[in-house]
Amino acid sequence: MKLLFLACLSPKSGNCTTAERIRSHIESAGHTCELRDASEFQSSAEVANLVAQNPPFEGAVAIHLFKAGRLLLDIQVPFGVIFGGTDINEDVKVEQKRVVMEQVLLKARFAVAFTEKLKEEAEVFLLSQSSKIYVQPQGIKTEATEKFCWTEFLKSTGVRSEDVDELHVFLLICGLRRVKDPLYLVEVFSEWHCEDPLNVLVIIGPKIDPVFTVEVEAVAKSGGLPGPGEEPAGASCCHEEVLRRGQQLRLGGHVRSHLGGHGSWGTCGGQGHSRECSRGAA
Known part of the structure; x- marks a missing residue:
């Protein structure tokens, strides 16, 4: 399956790290996944044209219902969305953004929340779509070099x-x-x-x-x-x-991702991938 993956890819951000991890899991399951920065696109029409290119994409995934999910509203293939903290903590407070997020959730094949609390808050602030929201905690493993x-x-x-x-x-x-x-x-x-x-x-x-x-x-x-x-x-x-100097921490994690297909969706089991943290701060 050829998938388009949209996320905010600011360098060194949590979104970027999470997106790279999920992309890696999707590809390890045998799929093709093209990860693109949501900031590259000005409208959902641009994304729709990209999805329809030859060979076309067969599905899509986005992190953040408003920042990236809104760009998937015009595509003609199934897609899923992953809640970000900004969705529930900030964007739902803005009426125009909340309306768009509800549209995304209604059209999405599935939605993933990393915590039960995030799912519960999504059900409170957005149109109830409990059957679509799956809780899949992010798993992080640390080990010393x-x-x-x-x-x-x-x-x-x-x-x-x-x-x-x-x-x-x-x-x-x-x-x-x-x-x-x-x-x-x-x-x-x-x-x-x-x-x-x-x-x-x-x-x-x-x-x-x-x-x-x-x-x-x-x-x-x-x-x-x-x-x-x-x-x-x-x-x-x-x-x-x-x-x-080599005194580095290695970070790895696992995230399971639902993959939408033509008329069906399944679950892909992800494996842990280590990532070196090569910079430090106060």
Whole structure:
């Protein structure tokens, strides 16, 4: 089956990573999947023309009902949609967007939500299409590379302790940008760390917004990042060079994707694919 896959492919974003993972699973099942950035298209008519090209696409998938799903409204082949957090947390608040999202959900062969809560909220805010919405949690597996040394890794982030094994390390993986603002977490965690110094937070991910990254680093430092001979603070920095030296985290995951066909749909089981996180942030 030849499938068109539309998603917002901003570099290093969660959408981009998820889309690449799903595309890989679809292709591993023997299908052809062309992943395209939704921002490339100005209208659903453009997508309809693309789908009808020779050889034509036999189905389509989109992440985000409004950002990408609306571009599938004019195609003449079955398609499915995957809910994004923006759909329910933001876009449903705008009446014009909500109406379009309902149209997409009505026409879609199926819809996928990553959590039960997301499905429940979709049923509240959009026209009830419970029979179409399937909950398929994203699975993430983490494992250390062979050369990875946990003790040295923590020291390189600024965390120092006599006994690393006694630390309670919380690892937050996220690209630093304002829409994914971790500042409130850093502030609250610092207070928690003051109560129990064994609780340590490490944030790792790409510096998507350099200006905002500086702000996060400043807050982390003001919260008491350790200086020479000092006890570790609640929030720690994971710098890029730490990961470049081979002390990298490998991220993998699995997502099952429903594939629509001519008059039928089935389920494709996905396998885990490792992905190296080669950049770090505060």
